[in-house]
Amino acid sequence: MFSIILEIVTFVCIPKYGGFLSIMRTIQYYPFFLAGYLMKDKLILIKSHKYSVSVLGILSMIVIVLTSNRLQHLVLFQRDGLLELTTNANDMGYLLTFVYRYAIITCSILVSAFVLLLSCYNIIINNIAYLGRGTLFIYFGQTILYPFANRFFPELISSLLASFVAVVILSYFSMKPISKYFMNPITVYLT
Numbered sequence: 353m354f355s356i357i358l359e360i361v362t363f364v365c366i367p368k369y370g371g372f373l374s375i376m377r378t379i380q381y382y383p384f385f386l387a388g389y390l391m392k393d394k395l396i397l398i399k400s401h402k403y404s405v406s407v408l409g410i411l412s413m414i415v416i417v418l419t420s421n422r423l424q425h426l427v428l429f430q431r432d433g434l435l436e437l438t439t440n441a442n443d444m445g446y447l448l449t450f451v452y453r454y455a456i457i458t459c460s461i462l463v464s465a466f467v468l469l470l471s472c473y474n475i476i477i478n479n480i481a482y483l484g485r486g487t488l489f490i491y492f493g494q495t496i497l498y499p500f501a502n503r504f505f506p507e508l509i510s511s512l513l514a515s516f517v518a519v520v521i522l523s524y525f526s527m528k529p530i531s532k533y534f535m536n537p538i539t540v541y542l543t
Contacts, residue, residue: 355383364450366433376433384461398469409466412459419456427453486526489535493522 362379391397398405416424423444426432438449471477494515501514525531 355386359383362433363453364434395468395472398465399472402469405462405465405469408462409469412462412466415459416456416463419452423449423452424456427456486523486531489526489531490519490522492534493525494518497522 359380359382362376366376423437426437434446434450434453437453438444438446444452467477471480497518498515501511501518505511505514
């Protein structure tokens, strides 16, 4: 509850989110990170409500597709607070923008639950989900490697090739125990 309240308060009260160290984006996604951690090994809860999750997940996908627009993109991937979203991006007003934002976020959560449910019954989706566990390592690794690739491979084609090779290598290491030393150093050293 604290993470959700913190996210809502910062979205409403901070007039300009800004991009400094992505702190506001971290706060925005904090409830998702926390829920993902808490729901680890609790897939049985989603499976026990598979009919409801399936229906709501499909309806949510339809809502997301039908309401797809620039505002939706800003709502899901933005760094703007409520004031910025309302004044810069749309004419809906504060209340409708607030409701729209959290309706889209709720739909996204339901779609995620539906995908998790599908992963239980489909080996391909399950394997993709397994590989997805290493995406944070890949994300941070590519931000470290990007300046080198950009410096030593300035042409577009060579840069794309270097990026592809880096992602393949990072994907490989993301499934190895060494990635835990980079992503969870305190936990690894305490245990």
